[in-house]
Amino acid sequence: MKGSTTDTAPVQGAAVHLWSLTAVELRARLLAKEISCREVLDSFQRRIEEVNPQVNAIVTHCPERAREAAARADDRYARTGRPLGPLHGLPVAHKDLVDTAGLRTTYGSRVYAAHVPDRDALLAQRYREAGAILVGKTNTPEFGAGSHTVNDVFGATRNPYDLTRSAGGSSGGAAAALATGMLPIADGSDMGGSLRNPAAFCHVVGLRPSAGRVPNWPSTAPYFPYPTNGALGRCVEDVALQMAVIGVPDPRAPLAAPYPESFDLGGGFEPAGRRVAFDADLGGLPVDPAVSGVLARVPQVLAALGCDVHEGGPGWDGADDAFLTWRAWYQVLCFGELVDEHRELLRENIVWNVDQGRRVTGEDLVRAEKQRNAVTERARAFLDTHEFLLCPTSQVAPFDIGLNHPPQVDGVPTRHYLDWMRACSRVTVTGFPAASVPFGFTDDGLPVGVQVVGRPGADADVLRFAGALQEAATGSRVAPVAHTVDARREPPPRSRPSAGEGSWSP
Template identity: 55%
Template sequence: MNRTVTTSDASASDVDTTDLCFWTATDLAAAIRRREVSAREVVTAHLERIERVNPAVNAIVSLVADRALEQAAEADELLASGADTGPLHGLPVAHKDLHDTAGIRTTFGSPVFADRVPDRDHLVVQRLRGAGAITLGKTNVPELGMGSHTVNPVFGATRNPYDLSRSAGGSSGGAGAALACGMQPIADGSDTGGSLRNPASFNNVVGLRPSPGRVPSWPDKAPWGQISVKGPMARTVTDVALTLSVMAGPDPRDPRSLETPGSAFAGQLDGDVRGLRVAWSPDLGVAVPVDAEVRDALRPAVDVFAELGCEVEEACPDLSGADEVFLIQRAWQMELAYGPLLEEHRHRMSSDVVWNIEQGWGLSGPDLGLAQSQQAALYHRVRTFFETYDLLLLPVSQVAPFDVRLPYPGSVDGTPMETYLDWMRSAYLISVTGCPALSVPAGFTAGGLPVGLQVVGPHRGDWEVLRAGYAFEQATRVGDRRPPAAVLEGSGSVSDRSAS
């Protein structure tokens, strides 16, 4: 059984049409279910790809190959017995190294937790395993998940498979790079200020920041007030929807969790978006700087929606105050999570981590009240905006993948970036609206670096966002373009490992 993988660019690398590692998750799951290919064959193929490719890319950490092969054998035996199986039965997945995995090292990319082995799974991991997914290991993250550049003192930097001298983004950067290289067909991630969307954009894959509560989270220190969400990544929108169908659905341990069952996202995505009213904003209406090469790559993408029959015009909701809401809530969240560790472990934490925790220490009651009131006003302005428009299109990231040796871009379109958060505004301003947002492959820079389009929908409009992303994906096929053959064949070289 072969699957042909096409490419939208003649310069992109050819991919072996029999390579299981680039089948879609949907096709793989169906083939395993029909017993046309075994879970052992699928897991073995992905482990072999990891062995060849991961040394150069550094996306997968804490690999548990023997355990994965044992679970694959058990999956085949279960299927042969005629027992009911889940929708992800036999699919390999590595979990984000911020998500606890029972019996598997979970470090958060921090020396403070370098030897930590949890005794229970995070709820997201529980749901993926419960649906039949097989754990390969973990995916690399920034230290404590802070920022959109995956580098840490424990495992080093994850490199972009389209150019090994560039960043893979973050904080789900390991997940994005692993997907792009065929090391796993689906991934879990989390997103506070863009951590599902930015690495999807940087690695030419798909990442969804779902509506808050769509994917329940447990354990969680502050389930009522967090701006963070958990969500899926994959190489196609259909595979993201498949993964969401397993991750989503209510859980009594998360008071925010929405009642809609995950099965609502398991249906066929309809590609017809004719008549939708679509707004496009290159700067989010608040003069967010975006590099010219990103704007140039996205300009044709916006035209695609008009060609699909949508009514497109330039517009954006009033996002004033969103900066203050995000920065206050993030600092509060960082202090809550890691503040108690700072006194003892300051010398083992990066300067950015220390800075953000100390920002939380300095917050007052009126600061938190201001953030709450501004976010309430923002919610209603955005709600009103989506009474006129069905979708909002934006840049995912303000820059293309940057030098992996940098902590973050020093400037964007000539505007200096003062902190590690500043260059993420195009994503984090949307985080605090509470809207679902999808990053879908949209184009490449002249230098061959991926650029994603951010598709934002109304509150709880996750299905609408997926439908629009699917229509765009089918019309453009940008996501079919794979990393260079030298990387996929395991012969990619890294001449400068100073960042890792």
């Protein structure tokens, strides 16, 4: 097939588009020289041209740069017989929070609308050195603030299962691009659910790694464990392929620990007999009945896998305050000066974050740290006797794209734009690895994900278990893209009330 102009490959006797193959399948065919990097890129480029105007997931596109890189990759492989690396020839678009040398990086903000970095962030460097072909950047809310992807530079990213709904965030562009077949691999980042929520909303897999697993450089707060980079894919194996590249220590990232495990998911992992727990509401959080109805099958699916299934969790008292207080402190550190200089150019979420953070006192941080330690120790003790904890990824299904955040969850009003994300943010406090796995659909056809939490450092085991669960639940598929909505480039109207309705204070 090498050198041809075909966009298809035979799979089980049928011709399928290259863009519909998993990253692992593409990699195998590339290394076998059944297809070329140029052919793979051309297939994904055509898919981007067809689909992206509807979902608005890839916001900065560099087709010529990508074409040159694919040609160099093919030429080198033909000349030396050696691939560029584990991601040889796989197209990737980095989240628009990741600096990419020579390619516009806006952080979703009007302040940086014309910003072009002169160096790669470590994450982008690792994808490039592993042979991935950069095709552009994926959409994100301004500075990643919020689990709904909309900003004043590029507008909103639409959910590929319903274009009137949110794709989640802040890695919403990445998740939507994967779900629609515009990318085979994508990076994301996560603090309170920014990688896991969009994975659930778009029916793909997302892994928030253990704290320190993926080094981040440059970083404003290199010792702060809440934010982390991670990976998304259409299947667990594609996430593992990326984690083997990005989950390696770097001396510039002081939290990056040399965890003693690889991301080879082989070896006969068997879910049967493993003691697992299902925490249906993480200690009493409101959960939309449409979501809880889908996840009611989780114990049944686990039992069918042969697991020893229990109900309940470690107890999450203090997790919300620990997360919100430390997060508020971090927001001032990162964006305080920016708000002082450009308040009028920034969206309400960033401004509210900084205003809240400036109210945090030393006593607040002391209390929050005690709470964080207590939550982490309870979770650690719980996972000593339960190998995995399962719980909802999101408390709601994908919501209306014109909202800043859901105004209520199962009849309970949300106090601010972070309030509906607590199913993820409570897990963040522990620093433990957590994957969102596609689990099913609501009666309205909206995706629902289940969260798999594992022991600290056991990221590969989380993915192994997630793989068994995904296969037993719904498997993976490329999302249908509705053609009934005009996907406009301008952002939807800003919702009112603003981010801090009801407010939160430490």
